[in-house]
Amino acid sequence: MVNYKMVLAYDGTRYNGWQKQGNTKDTIQGKLEGVLGKLEGKEVEVVGAGRTDAGVHALGQVANVKLEVKISEGELMQYVNQYLPEDIAVISVEKVPLRFHSRLNAVEKTYLYRIYQSEIPDPFKRKYTTTITEELDIEKMRQAASFLVGEFDFKSFCSLKKYKKSTVRTIYSIRIEEVEREIRISIRGDGFLYHMVRIIVGTLIEVGTGGKSVEEMKQILDKKDRQAAGSTASAQGLFLKEVRYEM
Amino acid sequence: MVNYKMVLAYDGTRYNGWQKQGNTKDTIQGKLEGVLGKLEGKEVEVVGAGRTDAGVHALGQVANVKLEVKISEGELMQYVNQYLPEDIAVISVEKVPLRFHSRLNAVEKTYLYRIYQSEIPDPFKRKYTTTITEELDIEKMRQAASFLVGEFDFKSFCSLKKYKKSTVRTIYSIRIEEVEREIRISIRGDGFLYHMVRIIVGTLIEVGTGGKSVEEMKQILDKKDRQAAGSTASAQGLFLKEVRYEM
Numbered sequence: 001m002v003n004y005k006m007v008l009a010y011d012g013t014r015y016n017g018w019q020k021q022g023n024t025k026d027t028i029q030g031k032l033e034g035v036l037g038k039l040e041g042k043e044v045e046v047v048g049a050g051r052t053d054a055g056v057h058a059l060g061q062v063a064n065v066k067l068e069v070k071i072s073e074g075e076l077m078q079y080v081n082q083y084l085p086e087d088i089a090v091i092s093v094e095k096v097p098l099r100f101h102s103r104l105n106a107v108e109k110t111y112l113y114r115i116y117q118s119e120i121p122d123p124f125k126r127k128y129t130t131t132i133t134e135e136l137d138i139e140k141m142r143q144a145a146s147f148l149v150g151e152f153d154f155k156s157f158c159s160l161k162k163y164k165k166s167t168v169r170t171i172y173s174i175r176i177e178e179v180e181r182e183i184r185i186s187i188r189g190d191g192f193l194y195h196m197v198r199i200i201v202g203t204l205i206e207v208g209t210g211g212k213s214v215e216e217m218k219q220i221l222d223k224k225d226r227q228a229a230g231s232t233a234s235a236q237g238l239f240l241k242e243v244r245y246e247m
Numbered sequence: 248m249v250n251y252k253m254v255l256a257y258d259g260t261r262y263n264g265w266q267k268q269g270n271t272k273d274t275i276q277g278k279l280e281g282v283l284g285k286l287e288g289k290e291v292e293v294v295g296a297g298r299t300d301a302g303v304h305a306l307g308q309v310a311n312v313k314l315e316v317k318i319s320e321g322e323l324m325q326y327v328n329q330y331l332p333e334d335i336a337v338i339s340v341e342k343v344p345l346r347f348h349s350r351l352n353a354v355e356k357t358y359l360y361r362i363y364q365s366e367i368p369d370p371f372k373r374k375y376t377t378t379i380t381e382e383l384d385i386e387k388m389r390q391a392a393s394f395l396v397g398e399f400d401f402k403s404f405c406s407l408k409k410y411k412k413s414t415v416r417t418i419y420s421i422r423i424e425e426v427e428r429e430i431r432i433s434i435r436g437d438g439f440l441y442h443m444v445r446i447i448v449g450t451l452i453e454v455g456t457g458g459k460s461v462e463e464m465k466q467i468l469d470k471k472d473r474q475a476a477g478s479t480a481s482a483q484g485l486f487l488k489e490v491r492y493e494m
Contacts, residue, residue: 011370057371081368089368121328121336123258124304124375 001066004076005096008032008061011087013127013236017054018061028052028088032063035083039076040069049102049243050109053195055235057128059112060091062243064102100245108172108190108244111197114237115183115205129182130237136183136208138176144207144217145174145185148200155224157200158193159232167193167224176204183208186241195232203230248313251323252343255279255308258334260374260483264301265308275299275335279310282330286323287316296349296490297356300442302482304375306359307338309490311349347492355419355437355491358444361484362430362452376429377484383455385425391454391464392421392432395447402471404450406442406479414440414471421447430455433488442479450477 010028020029032046049062071079073093080090116122116129117136125131148154148171155167171189178184185204187197203220206212212230220228257275267276279293296309318326320340327337363369363376364383372378395401395418402414418436425431432451434444450467453459459477467475 009370077367086368086373087370089370091367120324120338121333123256123334123336126333128371 001068001098003064003066003096003098003100004073005062005064005094005100005102006077006080006090007092008058008063009089009091010058010061011127012052012055012057014087015054017056018048018050018052028058028061029063031084031088032065032080035080036065036067038083039071039079040067047102049106050192050240052238052240053235056238056240057236058240060242061240062102062106062245064096064100066098102243105245106191106243107246108188108242109192109240110186110188110242111192112239112241113185113187113197113201113233114239115185115201117181117183125182127236128239130205130234132205132209134209136205137210138178138183138208140210140214141183141185141204141208142176143214144204144212145176145200147217147221149174152221153224154193154196154221156220156226156229157196157203158226159195159199160193161226163193169193169196174200198233198235198238199226199229199231201233201237205233206230248315248345250311250313250343250345250347251320252309252311252341252347252349253324253327253337254339255305255310256336256338257305257308258374259299259302259304261334262301264303265295265297265299275305275308276310278331278335279312279327282327283312283314285330286318286326287314294349296353297439297487299485299487300482303485303487304483305487307489308487309349309353309492311343311347313345349490352492353438353490354493355435355489356439356487357433357435357489358439359486359488360432360434360444360448360480361486362432362448364428364430372429374483375486377452377481379452379456381456383430383452384457385423385430385455387461388430388432388451388455389423390461391451391459392423392447394464394468396421399468400471401440401443401468403467403473403476404443404446405440405473406446407440408473410440416440416443423451445480445482445485446473446476446478448480448484452480453477 016026018028046065077093114129116131119133151170173188175186263273265275283291293312324340361376363378366380398417420435422433
């Protein structure tokens with residue numbers, strides 16, 4: 001039995017997210033398990049580092065799968081890419097110790113959110129950005145974002161009402177860049193709550209348009225109440241960019 | 248009656264090209280005529296500068312339409328973008344003299360072709376590039392391309408066998424750039440024959456992989472025979488980038 005770590009990129013547009021749900025095959029995990037199960041000759045379980053939502057994309061999702069079939073890393077990558085649909089790709093394969101678990105061992109994740117600032121729609125960006133017609137004040141967004149960097153209880157930025165585990169997470173950095181008419185927000189942290197990145201982005205957009213003040217971000221964090229934060233930014237602008245491990 | 252010039256961007260993936268064919272609605276022209284016909288209250292004709300093939304995209308297609316309905320440029324743009332599908336967008340509207348004809352008055356067109364050079368498929372580039380797994384020799388491609396710049400009979404680069412009109416065209420420039428792992432070929436000329444850009448690119452790719460020598464490009468041009476040139480590069484890498492007028 002060999003444990004394979006795979007780095008994946010996918011266009012999440014037509015999928016119902018990462019996680020398999022019952023018998024539905026329209027998930028990334030479902031597609032991968034279908035292809036790898038055929039190779040192995042029996043059902044396999046593919047574990048993903050991040051359970052991306054419906055419509056969310058990945059540039060560097062990490063997954064692992066334990067296989068008995070004898071196959072090299074290169075052969076596995078070629079086999080899987082040959083049978084996967086074109087909107088999912090394995091970009092690297094590596095043999096890892098059997099104890100490696102892509103979700104439980106992840107120590108850092110980076111998400112990218114792309115906002116397109118324009119009154120004119122762009123047919124090539126529509127599935128990969130949120131379009132905002134108003135002008136955003138990036139300096140204010142940066143200032144508001146700085147309140148979120150550090151170890152905090154991010155309960156205000158979580159969509160699950162009854163969450164029994166800790167809602168404390170550490171955000172290492174939030175970088176906001178402007179590239180042509182696109183605003184790219186990169187958020188790096190030790191882990192993220194359900195919808196956390198999208199609620200942070202939704203709140204930052206409200207700061208950028210002037211709907212909320214810079215200082216309100218601090219108050220939202222302190223309130224530990226989802227109602228205090230802004231709306232959840234749409235799924236199609238979000239990319240799971242990178243997952244890091246310390247093993 | 249006012250003649251409106253519109254600049255359009257579209258993702259051609261799910262369309263059967265620009266030109267309306269009988270009753271089929273799955274063309275860019277068909278979509279535009281549907282939306283504008285509703286506004287005008289009767290059938291209208293939208294004339295496009297370039298008749299892009301199925302799967303070909305546009306960053307700056309130009310079209311014109313004559314309307315009797317009273318509407319400003321801004322209102323027309325907003326109306327059309329509201330009712331067009333998300334993969335087609337009007338990016339500018341301008342009132343022009345009634346004699347303006349987007350196809351007949353075009354004096355220069357620029358096409359862009361994107362090649363992705365990688366052994367690993369990229370889910371985000373698949374619909375907008377041709378993926379080549381071999382390494383391409385760009386310097387050789389540039390040298391071969393230089394034989395095509397000027398006024399020549401491009402019969403070898405035309406898919407239509409029985410073409411009664413002149414096959415002489417002028418190419419003003421062919422620029423080949425490498426951006427990360429993408430090779431971008433921009434071809435600017437006074438007009439292009441059926442499949443001409445895609446056959447030029449297909450032949451340049453064969454020079455890049457070593458399948459044809461640099462000097463063969465000159466011989467192919469001289470032969471005036473489609474059989475001499477390389478294969479037709481696939482539609483999804485091609486973009487109509489810009490159309491220019493002298494009025």
